Amino acid sequence: MPPRPGLDTRTVLMAAVEIADQQGVQAVTIASVAAALGVRSPSLYNHIRGLEELKALLALYALEQLYSSVREAVEGLAGKEGLDRFAHAYIRFARLHPGLYESAQLVPQGMNREEIELAKERVVDLVLQLLEPYGLPQEDALHAVRGLRSLIHGFAALEQLGGFGLPLSVEESLDFNLRVFLKGLAQ
Template identity: 45%
Template sequence: MGRLMARRIGLTLDRVLDEAIALADAEGLGAVTLARLAERLGVRSPSLYAHVAGLDGLQRALALHAAGALKSALQDALEGTSGLDGLRSLARAYRAFAHAHPGLYEATQRAVTPGEDPELSAAFLEVVEVVGRPLRKRGLTGDDVVHAVRALRSALHGFIVLERAHGFGLSASIDESFERMVDLLIAGLHG
C-alpha cells in the first residue's frame, strides 16, 4: 500500500529531499526523522523507503545535496573576484549559506571515513577544492593549502556556531567582528 500511495500522490526523491531540507532548515537536522517527514508529506513512513534507504540514506542524500549547494554558493562568490577579495567573498558566502540554510549547513558537517563512501567523500572534497582556489592563488601549495583550509573552516564554523547560539552578547557589531576575523585570517596567510 505504501508504494501505491506514494505513486498516487506523486512522491519522488526530489519531493522527499525538498521536504527534508525545509524541515532541517526550519527545525535543525536532528528534527529530520522518517516519521516527521512522512507526516509532512502525508504518507506513511514505509512509503519513503521507495526513495531513500532509511534514515541513514536520507541523511546521506541531504549531505550530498548540501555539499553541492555549498559548493555552488562558494563558486558563485568567487566568480569575478581575485586575490584577497576572493577570500573575503568566500568567507561571507560561507556564513550567508549557513544562515540561509542552517539544516543543510549542519549536513555539511557529516564526518566521512576515507573509503567509506567515495561519492560523499568526493562531494565534500569538491567543496574543499573550491575553498582552496583563492589560497592557491595566494601562492600556497601542498599541505599548506590543507592547513589553511582547515584553519579557515574552523574559524568560520566556530563563528557561525557561536553566532547561531547567541554567544556574542556584547554590543559591538557582530558583522564587524566577522570582517575583522576574516582580515586576521588573511593577514595570517601572509606569514
C-alpha cells in the same frame, strides 16, 4: 504496495530539507518526513532505504548547495577578495539554511560516502584556488584551508547558538578576524 503518485526520492529529500532548516537536522526522521508529506512512514521506503540513506542524501544535497553558493560568490576572484567573499557567502548560507549547513558538517556512514567525499573535495579545491596568489606550498595551503574553515565554521556555529552577546557588530567581528587571518597568510 505501489509507490504513491507524485512521491519520489527528490520530494522526500526536499521535505527533509525543509524540516532540517526549520527544526534542525535532529528533527529529520522517517516519521517527521512522512507526516510532512501526508503519508504513512512505510510509503517512504519505496523511495529511500531508511533514515541513514535520507541523512546521506541530505548531507550530499547540503554540500552541493553550499558549494554552489560559495562558487557563485567567488566567480573570477582569487586572493584576499575571493577569500573574503567566500567567507561571507559561507556564513550567509549557514544563516539562510541552518539545517542544511548542519547537514553539510555531518559524515553519514555507508551510503553515498564516495559522493559526499567528492562534494567536500570540491569545496576544498575551490579554497585552494583562492589561496593560489599567496604562493603557499601544498601542505601549508591545506593547513590554511583548515584554519579558514575553523574560523568560518566556528563563527557560523557560535552565531547559530546565540553566542555573540557583546554589543558589537557581528559583521565587523567577522571582517576583523578575516583580515587578521589573511594578513597572517600574506606574511
